[in-house]
Amino acid sequence: MSIVECKDINKTYQQGKIEVRALKGVTLSIDKGGFVALAGPSGSGKTTLLNIIGSLDQPDSGSVSVDGNTFEKMTQSQLALLRLHKVGFVFQSYNLIPVLSAVENVEFVMLLQGVQAAQRRERAKAILDDVGLEAEYDRRPAELSGGQQQRVAVARAIVSNPSIVLADEPTANLDSKTGNGLLEMMKKMNEEKKVTFIFSTHDNMVMDYARRLILIRDGCIVDDQIK
Amino acid sequence: MYFQLAWRNIWRNPRRTAVIMTAIIIGVWSMIFLNALMRGMESDMIKNSISTLTGHLQIHHKDYRNDPVIENSMYDTKALETALNKVLPPGAHRAARIRVNAIAGNARHTSGITLVGINPVPEAKTSFIGHAINQGRYLKPEDKYGVIVGQALLVKFETKIGRKLVLMSQDTDGNIASRAFRIIGTFKAEMQATEKQFAFVTITAARQMLKLEKGISEVSITLPDNIDADHVTTRLKAELGTDGYQIQTWRELLPIINAYLVIFDGFIFIWSFVVFIAMGFGIVNTTLMAVFERMREFGLLKALGMKPWWIIRDVLSESFLLLVMGMTIGNIMALLCVFALSGSGIDLSAFAAGAEFAGISKIIYPAVYAKDVLISNFVVIILGLLVSIYPAAKAARFTPVEALAQT
Numbered sequence: 001m002s003i004v005e006c007k008d009i010n011k012t013y014q015q016g017k018i019e020v021r022a023l024k025g026v027t028l029s030i031d032k033g034g035f036v037a038l039a040g041p042s043g044s045g046k047t048t049l050l051n052i053i054g055s056l057d058q059p060d061s062g063s064v065s066v067d068g069n070t071f072e073k074m075t076q077s078q079l080a081l082l083r084l085h086k087v088g089f090v091f092q093s094y095n096l097i098p099v100l101s102a103v104e105n106v107e108f109v110m111l112l113q114g115v116q117a118a119q120r121r122e123r124a125k126a127i128l129d130d131v132g133l134e135a136e137y138d139r140r141p142a143e144l145s146g147g148q149q150q151r152v153a154v155a156r157a158i159v160s161n162p163s164i165v166l167a168d169e170p171t172a173n174l175d176s177k178t179g180n181g182l183l184e185m186m187k188k189m190n191e192e193k194k195v196t197f198i199f200s201t202h203d204n205m206v207m208d209y210a211r212r213l214i215l216i217r218d219g220c221i222v223d224d225q226i227k
Numbered sequence: 228m229y230f231q232l233a234w235r236n237i238w239r240n241p242r243r244t245a246v247i248m249t250a251i252i253i254g255v256w257s258m259i260f261l262n263a264l265m266r267g268m269e270s271d272m273i274k275n276s277i278s279t280l281t282g283h284l285q286i287h288h289k290d291y292r293n294d295p296v297i298e299n300s301m302y303d304t305k306a307l308e309t310a311l312n313k314v315l316p317p318g319a320h321r322a323a324r325i326r327v328n329a330i331a332g333n334a335r336h337t338s339g340i341t342l343v344g345i346n347p348v349p350e351a352k353t354s355f356i357g358h359a360i361n362q363g364r365y366l367k368p369e370d371k372y373g374v375i376v377g378q379a380l381l382v383k384f385e386t387k388i389g390r391k392l393v394l395m396s397q398d399t400d401g402n403i404a405s406r407a408f409r410i411i412g413t414f415k416a417e418m419q420a421t422e423k424q425f426a427f428v429t430i431t432a433a434r435q436m437l438k439l440e441k442g443i444s445e446v447s448i449t450l451p452d453n454i455d456a457d458h459v460t461t462r463l464k465a466e467l468g469t470d471g472y473q474i475q476t477w478r479e480l481l482p483i484i485n486a487y488l489v490i491f492d493g494f495i496f497i498w499s500f501v502v503f504i505a506m507g508f509g510i511v512n513t514t515l516m517a518v519f520e521r522m523r524e525f526g527l528l529k530a531l532g533m534k535p536w537w538i539i540r541d542v543l544s545e546s547f548l549l550l551v552m553g554m555t556i557g558n559i560m561a562l563l564c565v566f567a568l569s570g571s572g573i574d575l576s577a578f579a580a581g582a583e584f585a586g587i588s589k590i591i592y593p594a595v596y597a598k599d600v601l602i603s604n605f606v607v608i609i610l611g612l613l614v615s616i617y618p619a620a621k622a623a624r625f626t627p628v629e630a631l632a633q634t
């Protein structure tokens with residue numbers, strides 16, 4: 001059963017007078033429970049594709065749907081609610097709200113969803129335990145290492161059981177050991193909690209973790225292999 | 228948790244928060260404090276004018292105000308008495324007077340004055356004269372040739388207590404009546420003009436001089452603080468009828484004072500407006516800066532699934548918190564200032580020459596009215612939130628893609 005459907009997506013950016021075609025007719029379908037890597041050189045369109053799947057950006061043509069919701073006719077508010085309940089994000093950096101502690105950052109999404117305070121706290125702590133941060137509940141982002149910050153981001157992304165988690169180069173700012181640790185953890189969460197992960201990378205080591213590897217170049221999918 | 232978030236965000240940049248708070252504090256403080264000063268001046272002006280013979284309301288013969296001569300006196304004092312006894316609330320005071328234009332003269336000087344014939348005992352309870360004597364003594368009911376004049380008139384006439392003063396006016400027959408009085412005391416008033424204008428004799432002496440058997444020119448009434456003059460006036464009108472009498476409140480009797488009050492209100496309004504413009508710009512600028520600094524964060528919040536409206540709400544709650552804190556401090560400071568000055572007042576003697584004609588005293592005591600304070604606070608909070616909408620809307624419009632692309 002597919003959870004993400006992209007049909008013939010085109011996206012063109014204007015850079016001054018030059019038109020840059022970031023995506024050229026991308027069609028893609030991703031199954032529930034997948035652990036999918038989106039790989040390609042810099043400028044190939046990985047971020048653009050992830051943003052479009054996450055409804056942060058709109059394609060010029062083509063259609064996208066997540067968990068049966070087709071974006072085209074949805075308002076900004078409806079898309080916001082869709083992101084809130086169905087999509088988790090992990091960005092390359094600057095993932096966390098600086099004035100909130102680790103546990104509060106994880107709670108924040110549940111707060112927006114209207115989860116009761118006690119339940120929020122309990123679930124946030126449990127998920128931080130899962131990602132190996134049981135000692136870091138009350139630290140602010142500035143007091144956490146880069147790897148720990150990314151773990152908090154992953155914890156927040158998966159805490160409310162979204163349909164998909166989109167991670168744009170989550171390990172790019174980490175050394176390889178920490179990066180591998182983060183991917184191990186993501187894989188564990190994917191296997192234990194059946195969360196669908198789609199992450200982008202141009203790092204070969206990272207690609208090795210994926211069960212499905214989609215190669216993208218100049219805005220086109222050039223290879224798609226299931227391992 | 229929303230509150231915690233807003234609270235912590237406010238203190239992320241303490242210096243900027245301090246700037247906004249200062250703007251709010253100064254705004255609120257100055258609005259309340261200046262309001263209190265203006266109100267102090269106003270109430271002083273009213274009190275002075277009222278105690279300078281006007282009272283809260285007066286009753287005259289219907290033609291007296293147009294033509295204040297002795298013929299336009301009220302003769303049916305019985306009817307007046309009955310009506311007043313019926314209508315006036317406990318704590319009200321009243322004084323009947325004869326009041327005509329006259330000329331005062333001694334060997335060296337003459338001057339136009341107002342001759343006031345009073346009943347010394349009730350008059351002392353109603354108007355300022357009972358406690359304004361600074362030399363000599365006050366009138367007694369049996370004084371037939373005693374007169375009290377203002378300190379300034381005494382100086383102008385180069386005379387002193389015990390000397391004679393001749394008063395002249397038209398009597399009921401239409402002849403010029405004159406009578407020699409002896410100055411038995413002088414009074415001080417807030418304004419020199421008052422001291423030069425009035426000469427007080429007993430009502431009996433005035434009647435004899437003017438050949439008036441009975442009858443009075445006016446009844447002046449002062450009311451306790453909580454009684455509305457308009458209400459009493461209406462009831463008196465119903466009781467006495469308006470054919471023979473003219474019954475007016477101080478607002479009608481003192482149109483100039485009333486006009487000043489309107490101007491004062493205008494001042495307060497303009498000042499509030501100026502303060503608010505300055506404060507509003509301060510709030511908009513600093514909030515806008517804060518919002519732009521946190522652009523990535525707002526992008527993140529949107530990516531996480533916050534609707535644009537939720538972001539507006541969050542920015543507004545931060546402004547609200549700032550406003551409430553600033554207003555609390557501003558209110559406390561304003562009330563402390565008022566309290567500190569309530570004992571000694573602010574001495575305006577340096578400007579008194581200019582202020583005097585308006586009936587303003589030399590020392591102002593600020594007066595705080597709950598209504599003014601509430602309005603000031605209400606205006607600040609509503610307008611403060613209104614000007615915060617612009618930065619808030621800006622924050623809500625950052626798109627996650629743009630915001631997160633910022634480094």
Ligand SMILES: Nc1ncnc2c1ncn2[C@@H]1O[C@H](COP(=O)(O)OP(=O)(O)OP(=O)(O)O)[C@@H](O)[C@H]1O
Pocket residue numbers: 013014015020021022040041042043044045046047048049202
């Ligand atoms: N907002 C934008 N305005 C103009 N051009 C853009 C914009 N965003 C992306 N592009 C262009 O679109 C193309 C695809 O960009 P994208 O960020 O998707 O690449 P990427 O694969 O994520 O690269 P990287 O590995 O460097 O992150 C690039 O040529 C980029 O310059």
Ligand SMILES: [Mg+2]
Pocket residue numbers: 046047048168
């Ligand atoms: Mg990218």
